[in-house]
Amino acid sequence: MSTPNIERASTSGQPTQGPLTHEELQLAGRNHSMPLEALHDDITPAGLHYLLIHFDIPHVSPDTWRLRLGGAVTHPLELGLEDLKSRPALTMPVTLECAGNGRALLQPRPLSQPWTTGAVGTAEWTGTPLAPLLEEAGLARDAVELVFTGADRGIQGGVEEPYARSLSIDEAMHPEVMLVYAMNGQPLPLQHGFPLRLLVPGWYGMASVKWLTSIEAVTSRFTGYQQAVAYHYLQGPDGPGLPVSHIRVRSLMVPPGIPDFFTRRRMVDAGPVMLRGRAWSGHGEVERVEVGIDGEWMPAQLDAPLGDFAWRAWSLVWVATPGEHVLRCRAMDSSGALQPTEQVWNYQGIGNNMAQRVEVTVR
Numbered sequence: 107m108s109t110p111n112i113e114r115a116s117t118s119g120q121p122t123q124g125p126l127t128h129e130e131l132q133l134a135g136r137n138h139s140m141p142l143e144a145l146h147d148d149i150t151p152a153g154l155h156y157l158l159i160h161f162d163i164p165h166v167s168p169d170t171w172r173l174r175l176g177g178a179v180t181h182p183l184e185l186g187l188e189d190l191k192s193r194p195a196l197t198m199p200v201t202l203e204c205a206g207n208g209r210a211l212l213q214p215r216p217l218s219q220p221w222t223t224g225a226v227g228t229a230e231w232t233g234t235p236l237a238p239l240l241e242e243a244g245l246a247r248d249a250v251e252l253v254f255t256g257a258d259r260g261i262q263g264g265v266e267e268p269y270a271r272s273l274s275i276d277e278a279m280h281p282e283v284m285l286v287y288a289m290n291g292q293p294l295p296l297q298h299g300f301p302l303r304l305l306v307p308g309w310y311g312m313a314s315v316k317w318l319t320s321i322e323a324v325t326s327r328f329t330g331y332q333q334a335v336a337y338h339y340l341q342g343p344d345g346p347g348l349p350v351s352h353i354r355v356r357s358l359m360v361p362p363g364i365p366d367f368f369t370r371r372r373m374v375d376a377g378p379v380m381l382r383g384r385a386w387s388g389h390g391e392v393e394r395v396e397v398g399i400d401g402e403w404m405p406a407q408l409d410a411p412l413g414d415f416a417w418r419a420w421s422l423v424w425v426a427t428p429g430e431h432v433l434r435c436r437a438m439d440s441s442g443a444l445q446p447t448e449q450v451w452n453y454q455g456i457g458n459n460m461a462q463r464v465e466v467t468v469r
Contacts, residue, residue, distance in 0.1 A: 139224030155227030161260030180244030208458030216455035233286030307415035353388030390440030398434035
């Protein structure tokens with residue numbers, strides 16, 4: 107039996123102009139966005155927080171699991187979960203966003219997880235800062251990076267290896283970088299990295315390695331696939347391009363009114379409508395949010411920041427008049443970066459922070 111509107115992805119992985127492929131639908135079934143109505147809440151429930159799992163969820167026993175910190179260090183460490191929990195703990199709200207958020211809106215569409223806009227969430231993460239552990243291990247003078255390796259393993263780009271990413275020594279020593287074992291006051295859910303994950307606030311989610319098993323200090327740049335090939339701003343298949351790091355400034359609104367089931371187009375009654383949303387950036391504090399009503403931009407009211415690395419609520423009253431309308435929102439951060447109204451295309455579909463567009467019918 108044939109399946110309509112589904113193409114097979116080419117083995118070359120080239121972007122496509124066509125409908126969603128079978129492979130993209132498989133990824134979409136395994137991973138999930140945060141429903142945009144969850145923007146109402148300061149803290150995203152674990153079950154609504156966006157989720158991206160590169161390979162398979164590994165089965166890890168907390169009784170036998172150990173974190174190994176070694177490589178170019180003076181005193182290698184091996185720690186169990188209780189060892190880490192006995193250390194000074196920190197709880198912090200942090201917004202995580204997938205670097206590929208918005209990929210499915212690009213034309214031609216890069217073939218990978220087909221996110222629209224909801225690959226984001228804000229949780230309260232509890233763990234212990236990484237820097238004191240590194241100081242205890244004693245990094246060698248010639249150590250240049252730390253490689254963080256998870257228990258999940260698979261094949262990407264023809265390369266078989268565990269999921270692994272690196273940070274420079276300076277980046278890893280930032281006080282907000284943590285090893286976390288709890289999410290919203292509960293042990294990490296299995297799909298979010300139980301028993302332990304790295305948390306790198308301000309960076310796109312690919313840096314926060316899940317199911318963490320080892321931290322290795324190395325004396326040369328790490329060249330694993332997820333570091334050297336994936337997560338780069340490119341205009342074609344050949345690199346090296348610019349590596350992805352901090353989250354670009356972004357805002358989203360709670361879609362107003364009620365949706366049509368299939369199209370998700372919004373239906374709103376005429377009169378005052380409170381528009382609400384959230385804005386965040388890894389490059390500085392959000393300083394301004396504007397809401398566009400049919401191309402006319404107006405400043406929104408900003409609430410106090412939820413935290414140094416968490417989203418900020420905004421609101422604006424719109425007096426809705428009958429007819430068809432297009433709503434948009436865009437934010438500016440303290441670095442001066444402003445969300446674009448048109449997205450600059452890139453080969454991997456990374457860092458898509460184009461101002462959100464919501465079509466509304468006012469009754």
